[in-house]
Amino acid sequence: MEPLDLDLDENELELPSEPMHLNMGPSHPAMHGTVRIVLELSGETIVKSDVQIGYLHRGFEKMCERGTWTQVFPYVDRLNYVSPMLNNVGYALAVEKLCDVQVPDRCQWYRMILGELARISDHLTCNGAMAMELGAFTPFLWYIKAREMVWDILEEETGARLTHSFGRIGGMAAPPTPALKDMCREALPAILKLVEEGEGMLLKNRIFIDRLENIGKISGPEAIALSWTGPCLRSTGVAYDVRKAHPYLKYDEVDFDVPVGTCGDNMDRFLVRLGELRQSARIILQACERMADDGPVNVDDPRIVLPPKQDVYTTIEGTIQHFKLVMEGAKVPKGEVYSYTEGGNGELGFYLVSDGTGTPWRVRIRPPCFPITQGLSDLINGAMLSDIVPTFGSLNMIGGECDH
Amino acid sequence: MSVRALEALKSKFGDAVIETHSDFGDDTAVVRAESWKEICRFLRDDPAMAFDMLVDLCGVDYPDRVPRFEVVLHLYSISKRHRLRLKARVGDAEGDGAEIDSVAHIWIGSNWFERETYDLMGISFKGHPDLRRILMYPEFEGHPLRKDYPANKTQPLVPYRTEAEAGLPLEKLAPFGIDEGMPFGRKVWRTERGES
Numbered sequence A: 001m002e003p004l005d006l007d008l009d010e011n012e013l014e015l016p017s018e019p020m021h022l023n024m025g026p027s028h029p030a031m032h033g034t035v036r037i038v039l040e041l042s043g044e045t046i047v048k049s050d051v052q053i054g055y056l057h058r059g060f061e062k063m064c065e066r067g068t069w070t071q072v073f074p075y076v077d078r079l080n081y082v083s084p085m086l087n088n089v090g091y092a093l094a095v096e097k098l099c100d101v102q103v104p105d106r107c108q109w110y111r112m113i114l115g116e117l118a119r120i121s122d123h124l125t126c127n128g129a130m131a132m133e134l135g136a137f138t139p140f141l142w143y144i145k146a147r148e149m150v151w152d153i154l155e156e157e158t159g160a161r162l163t164h165s166f167g168r169i170g171g172m173a174a175p176p177t178p179a180l181k182d183m184c185r186e187a188l189p190a191i192l193k194l195v196e197e198g199e200g201m202l203l204k205n206r207i208f209i210d211r212l213e214n215i216g217k218i219s220g221p222e223a224i225a226l227s228w229t230g231p232c233l234r235s236t237g238v239a240y241d242v243r244k245a246h247p248y249l250k251y252d253e254v255d256f257d258v259p260v261g262t263c264g265d266n267m268d269r270f271l272v273r274l275g276e277l278r279q280s281a282r283i284i285l286q287a288c289e290r291m292a293d294d295g296p297v298n299v300d301d302p303r304i305v306l307p308p309k310q311d312v313y314t315t316i317e318g319t320i321q322h323f324k325l326v327m328e329g330a331k332v333p334k335g336e337v338y339s340y341t342e343g344g345n346g347e348l349g350f351y352l353v354s355d356g357t358g359t360p361w362r363v364r365i366r367p368p369c370f371p372i373t374q375g376l377s378d379l380i381n382g383a384m385l386s387d388i389v390p391t392f393g394s395l396n397m398i399g400g401e402c403d404h
Numbered sequence B: 001m002s003v004r005a006l007e008a009l010k011s012k013f014g015d016a017v018i019e020t021h022s023d024f025g026d027d028t029a030v031v032r033a034e035s036w037k038e039i040c041r042f043l044r045d046d047p048a049m050a051f052d053m054l055v056d057l058c059g060v061d062y063p064d065r066v067p068r069f070e071v072v073l074h075l076y077s078i079s080k081r082h083r084l085r086l087k088a089r090v091g092d093a094e095g096d097g098a099e100i101d102s103v104a105h106i107w108i109g110s111n112w113f114e115r116e117t118y119d120l121m122g123i124s125f126k127g128h129p130d131l132r133r134i135l136m137y138p139e140f141e142g143h144p145l146r147k148d149y150p151a152n153k154t155q156p157l158v159p160y161r162t163e164a165e166a167g168l169p170l171e172k173l174a175p176f177g178i179d180e181g182m183p184f185g186r187k188v189w190r191t192e193r194g195e196s
Helices: A060-064 A070-077 A084-099 A105-133 A137-158 A180-203 A206-212 A220-225 A230-234 A266-290 A309-314 A316-327 A369-374 A376-380 A385-395 B003-016 B033-045 B110-121
Strands: A020-024 A036-042 A045-052 A335-342 A347-354 A362-366 B017-021 B028-031 B053-061 B069-076 B083-090 B099-101 B124-126
Touching: A036 A385, A045 A376, A045 A385, A060 A070, A060 A362, A070 A084, A084 A105, A084 A335, A084 A347, A105 A137, A105 A180, A105 A266, A105 A385, A137 A180, A180 A206, A180 A266, A206 A266, A206 A385, A220 A230, A230 A266, A266 A385, A309 A316, A347 B053, A347 B069, A362 B053, A369 A376, A369 A385, A369 B110, A376 A385, B003 B017, B003 B028, B003 B033, B028 B033, B033 B069, B033 B083, B033 B099, B053 B110, B083 B099, B110 B124
Parallel strands: B028 B083, B099 B124
Antiparallel strands: A020 A036, A036 A045, A335 A347, A347 A362, B017 B028, B053 B069, B069 B083
């Protein structure tokens, strides 16, 4: 070991009284995602903190301005990579609002089923990862096992487990498989059983409860002022859910509740996510009842939807149409639009500006994580250093979305 | 619903509202940049407006227009359930002078959104408590979301710190500077929070 670099003759050795600076992240084993928190500590109490993001910035908005409107779908997959289908649906709805088309009923139900499956996978990941960071590895495995079941369904439907790129303007890439409803009906009870087992292990655990309850509290007005949405806002008791307040797709025709918390602490956020997950299961089962087994999925508009492959190879009209759509992109009318859906973490907004060509002029995403991560600093100031881990975990910051 | 908000804006601020429209069902008002803060305060505080949540703030670049940039603000009212889009135009053709009042003291949630707009679009916000880059690193040159920033442009490498700059042997350097990225030396600010 090197000797301490102290010149005892010249300086008096005194007890350190200055606050200690600690650098947490950008890659810290107890925090998922790359975020850096620079802390000023007094003992173990956080005096000041500065949350720094941007380590996962990939120039999403700049990339979108280079391709066609359809080529944005793979990018939105990678924004919130634990619930990519919700992003696909959100973006598709935004472009459809600009094109003034509405997809057929069957597609709307289909989007709801896939979206709610993605929401289940999002909440399972968040709660499981938070438990794991607090040392509870077994419930994490339970939740990941349940998530695997969700992903199995999504894999059967879309062909990909994580980044589906399944949304299209005016429809979906493929119609639902015949097995979709049976898969959902079989998997959902098993998923809920696993959730319940994991919940039983966690919510009877003194350590887990002590580290969550009354930690990272925020009030409703404060959360609103910070632009929070989604489960984090609802944990404070404000029942704002885009699916209820401004229904899109068929959410006004299904029966579901909006779970809210009471005091906005970590425990509330944990419980709200568990509650939402059960509501999502309810929505999926109702949507399975209502979705027709046949009928069109894509809108009947050759200007935005690719023709069937059969036509592309046999007719000249189909070939030209296919060529124009792929090379130039669907022409989206001139204008600007803001469309918002309920993403995994809250209001997922897309502000699109079109100049009437096949390429977006501006694709602005309003990532729900961004303002939520902004509030992290307020939550942890004054708390203990170890409180960062559950607080950060319960906010469910997704780097890809937060950093664009 | 918020067509009423547009009417109220027009009657209260008159000339400051340049144009309004409700295309695609999104109520939009374009206002003068000078009245930005005043209008925002009215929208939050007036009981008939009650826009307590700032949903989004971003910038859009139109290089062929003067003023060149649009600052786009999306507002929502939890209690009234109505939305409004507010826009202001700033900046000359070169992109200089793109400056607008910060609304971080009206909705504290706009802090990071304004930092992001400053970072990526190069619009600066007067009175913002802590206007630094947020997604890019401090040494980044230019503003990547401007249309005249080429998408394939590469950035110069950031040189290592030398011992002369650091003032002590490099192996004795702490992994980060004492105030690196920290707003500790800056003004402490607590703004009034919106009431729900």
